[in-house]
Amino acid sequence: xxxxxxxxxxxxxxxxxxxxxxxxxxxxxxxxxxxxxxxxxxxxxxxxxxxxxxxxxxxxxxxxxxxxxxxxxxxxxxxxxxxxxxxxxxxxxxxxxxxxxxxxxxxxxxxxxxxxxxxxxxxxxxxxxxxxxxxxxxxxxxxxxxxxxxxxxxxxxxxxxxxxxxxxxxxxxxxxxxxxxxxxxxxxxxxxxxxxxxxxxxxxxxxxxxxxxxxxxxxxxxxxxxxxxxxxxxxxxxxxxxxxxxxxxxxxxxxxxxxxxxxxxxxxxxxxxxxxxxxxxxxxxxxxxxxxxxxxxxxxxxxxxxxxxxx
Numbered sequence: 606x607x608x609x610x611x612x613x614x615x616x617x618x619x620x621x622x623x624x625x626x627x628x629x630x631x632x633x634x635x636x637x638x639x640x641x642x643x644x645x646x647x648x649x650x651x652x653x654x655x656x657x658x659x660x661x662x663x664x665x666x667x668x669x670x671x672x673x674x675x676x677x678x679x680x681x682x683x684x685x686x687x688x689x690x691x692x693x694x695x696x697x698x699x700x701x702x703x704x705x706x707x708x709x710x711x712x713x714x715x716x717x718x719x720x721x722x723x724x725x726x727x728x729x730x731x732x733x734x735x736x737x738x739x740x741x742x743x744x745x746x747x748x749x750x751x752x753x754x755x756x757x758x759x760x761x762x763x764x765x766x767x768x769x770x771x772x773x774x775x776x777x778x779x780x781x782x783x784x785x786x787x788x789x790x791x792x793x794x795x796x797x798x799x800x801x802x803x804x805x806x807x808x809x810x811x812x813x814x815x816x817x818x819x820x821x822x823x824x825x826x827x828x829x830x831x832x833x834x835x836x837x838x839x840x841x842x843x844x845x846x847x848x849x850x851x852x853x854x855x856x857x858x859x860x861x862x863x864x865x866x867x868x869x870x871x872x873x874x875x876x877x878x879x880x881x882x883x884x885x886x887x888x889x890x891x892x893x894x895x896x897x898x899x900x901x902x903x904x905x906x907x908x909x910x911x912x913x914x915x916x
Contacts, residue, residue, distance in 0.1 A: 607895055610634035610671040610697065612663060612688065614642055616771055617702060618677035619651060620888045625675075626653055628892060633671050635659045663688045668695045673895050676701040680799040682709050686716045689731060693724045698898045699731040700891055704800035706733025707743070708907060711806050721905040730901045732911060734894045735800075736886040737763060739908050742851050743804035745875070746865045747811030747909060750847075753869030758848045759808060762864045765855040765880060767835055774883075778835040778855040779825060787825045787833045797823045801840035801851050809844035811909055816842040816849070826856040834858055 606629045611622050614637040625632060635647055637659050647655035660666070663674070674692035676685050682705040689699050689706075709717035724731045733739065742761045750756055767775045779787040779796045790796030802821060809816040819842040826835040835856020842849050861880035867873045893915075894908075900916040 606630045607673050607899075608633045608671045609895060610636065610663075610666060610674045610692070611677070612636040612674060612692075613677035614639070614650065614659065615677065616773065617884065617887060618675075620884065621675060621677055621891050622647065622651065622655075623653065624888050624892045625895070626655060628896075630892075630895065632657050634666055636661070636663055636665075638662075663691045666692070666695060670695065671697050673698045673700060673898060675699075675891060675895060676703065677891070678703070680704045682706060682712050682716055686713075686720065689720055690723055693720065693727050693729050693731060696727055696729060698729045699724075700894045700898055701731070701733050702735050702887060702891060703733055704735065704738055704798075704803060706731075707735065707738035707800060708803035708806040708810075709733065709905060711803050717905055725904045728903050730898050730903055731905045732894060732898060732901065732907065733803075734887075734890045734908055734911075736881055736883045736890060737798070737853075738800040738804040738807065740886065740890060741863050741877075741881050742801070742853070743807035743811075744908050746808050746867070749865050749867050749873050749875055750808070750811060750869075753867045753871060753873055756812075756847050756867050756869035758850070758866075758868040760850045760852075760864075760866045761804075762852045762862075763854075763880070764859045764862050765853075765883070766857070766859050766861045767855050768857040769861070771884065774855065775857075779833045780835055780857060782825075782833045784825055784827065784831055784833065787836075791823045797836050798838055798853055798855065801838060801853060802842075805840050805842050805849045805851055807907055807909060808849050809842070810907065812844045812847060814844045816844060818843045826854065826858065 863877040
């Protein structure tokens with residue numbers, strides 16, 4: 606079992622913590638910036654029998670503290686890059702839920718290069734995981750593509766009923782905003798899903814090439830009163846002769862389902878009825894990555910590089 610430092614005790618981080626404890630891992634450190642949590646024990650906050658006290662910063666960690674650092678904090682690479690490098694410099698493998706960490710060179714090639722160089726120097730592995738990106742719209746399509754000769758198109762659709770999800774996801778989808786406020790939020794980067802281009806890039810990599818001719822868009826799903834019911838997004842690009850198209854809709858009127866369709870020899874269509882529930886699936890993927898990350902090569906890797914079997 607691994608010695609783990611958890612960074613971020615929000616909704617997902619707390620559930621990751623619970624599953625880590627359930628699977629017998631040792632929680633040797635917890636980091637959170639919330640002043641209501643700093644200094645208190647995990648037992649006081651969650652009721653779990655864990656006496657570890659919450660620290661304010663990864664800078665308080667020492668070398669040899671843990672085997673793996675888990676980051677469940679922000680979506681953007683810029684928000685965690687320095688902390689990831691701190692953990693790597695202390696000899697820890699890193700598992701992060703940040704969507705941009707799924708394929709970090711898409712958002713910041715220089716930062717990704719610095720993290721990769723340090724991780725290789727310290728002989729540790731850094732990987733971004735999650736349900737999307739990290740599973741439904743990239744890992745699963747990559748697996749399906751492997752069973753089709755000469756594929757010409759892969760189309761992935763993820764539809765999410767946000768009325769059944771956490772309020773944080775509803776806010777991210779812009780539910781209840783006016784169209785003007787939605788468009789301002791998209792322009793500022795505070796609304797919409799992060800990670801579609803990362804997912805498309807992962808699919809392209811699974812085909813042995815890079816993503817080209819990239820297009821993407823973010824649009825509101827509007828009700829009859831012109832208030833926003835959710836968000837509709839797409840990303841599209843080419844990988845050699847194969848067209849990659851990803852469509853995501855998250856709204857209060859959406860049905861829950863996921864579809865992966867490949868045109869090739871043979872054509873393959875895979876549908877997840879009721880969809881893959883994001884929160885619990887992300888928790889599982891994070892903790893299972895903690896159990897596999899040590900077997901991956903050093904440096905920045907992707908979910909495509911993690912072994913399926915636990916070592």
